[in-house]
Amino acid sequence: MKIKIQFFWVIYAVSLAAVYGLNIWLKRPEGNLSAAGLGILILMARREYDRWYQRVSFILALAAVAVMFYPLKQLSPQIAVGLALIFCAVYFFNSSFAFYLKELSGAEKKLIERRNGLKEAKEGKLSQAQLEDDNFEKEIKDIRSLYDAAKELGSSLNHGETMERTSEVLKKILKNNFKIPLEEINFLIIFKKEYEYKIVQSFGYDEEQLKENEKVFVNAVLKMGGKNQTHLYVPDMTKYPSESGQVMAMNKSVIYIPFFAEKKLLGVLFISGSRVDMFDPKQIDSIRILSNQIALSLEKVHLYEEVEKLSETDSLTTLYVHRYFQEKLENEIKRTARYGGKLSLVLGDIDHFKLVNDTYGHLAGDYILKTIAIILKNHTNQVDTVARYGGEEFVIVLPDHDKEHAHAKAVKIRKEIEKYPFKYTDIPIKITMSMGVAEYPGDAIARRSLIDKADKALYRAKEEGRNRVIRA
Secondary structure: OOOOHHHHHHHHHHHHHHHHHHHHHOOOHHHHHHHHHHHHHHHHHHHHOOHHHHHHHHHHHHHHHHHHHOOOOOOOHHHHHHHHHHHHHHHHHHHHHHHHHHHHHHHHHHHHHHHHHHHHHHHHHHHHHHHHHHHHHHHHHHHHHHHHHHHHHOOOOOHHHHHHHHHHHHHHHHHHHOOOOHHHEEEEEEEEEOOEEEEEEEEOOOHHHHHHOHHHHHHHHHHHHOOOOOOEEEOOHHHOOOOOOHHHHOOOEEEEEEEEEOOEEEEEEEEEEOOOOOOOHHHHHHHHHHHHHHHHHHHHHHHHHHHHHHHHEOOOOOOEOHHHHHHHHHHHHHHHHHHOOOEEEEEEEEOOHHHHHHHHOHHHHHHHHHHHHHHHHHOOOOOOEEEEEEOOEEEEEEEOOOHHHHHHHHHHHHHHHHHOOOEEOOEEOOOOEEEEEEEEOOOOOOHHHHHHHHHHHHHHHHHOOOOOEEEO
């Protein structure tokens, strides 16, 4: 530690006087050489200061020797000369070493700077490594989230449940992984059901507007992707030409991901944001990976429902089979008994169907069955159950219908069949149907009894001349 400049000479003078006085008191004038030696040590200690201070120190030290030699008569000429030579030697070596000390100080400064630089570089690399480690951990966390989401999506075979889980998983990924507020996000899942594409799940859209303009939304989304079989990201929809007007106007940036199976478009995941450049490439990749799992889940559910449908429907007419009809009628009777009301059963039989098969062949008979099935479905509601009872017999379960309303609906169907221009290989075929109607609980309170009542009414219709509807 450096001695402060303002105290140096005070310390030197006090030390010199103390040594000099001690020697006088001990009556050892030759001991004054110790005072001179003290001056040399202090002079050497001054080397850490600049050259100007060293020169002043040197001159004052020589002056002290001269004073001790001449006025005070404390030093012999030999000692005085010796001390002067020692001071000169100390000054010379001190000055010589000062140059090297300066060089060493410069080198030391460079080393310190280099060490600091290396330390900063090390800290920078450590920070970079920590950042990369954090990024890796985040990616692992995101991948684990996607894996968990994939497991969650694949755990259901019910279409509605799968859609709800898909919606929740998408919201979770967007909010927690992408850190995007849900109020800035909309999405649609479009899926092909039977012969047309429908919106099976949505988030962020006005439900009434979506319901009223479903076809407009679906067509706009499908047209945007065209025949593209890969994902499409549009960071700024204002630059994207659209003929869909207000349908696409609310979307600033969109992700379009199609679901394909055997080169057939099953559906589309359509995600839109309320601002441009909302998604980065990693987020797009994550959505694409998740969409693959969504597509697999939807395809699995679709195939399962197809298999279920095949087990419940007749392969020729696509109507429900006899077994399904029996279960459905039992459930509807229980429901009606619990909540009150009425239900009706219509049992129909094609008139002279055996003659049609014998005259025109079984292929003509198949054509007649399929066509009548279409007429029955077209004249009933979704809540009604139309089934093939067996052979040329058909049955309709009409919930919340009394016998009068059921009879009126059956008469309308009978007339449609009577006037329909059946034609097979350009040969017109006249087809009619007889029907019997029974009501729960007015005619029967048990499933078998209700079917028996409708069957007896049908038998009466046959006996009374066919092509008519008879009430039980």
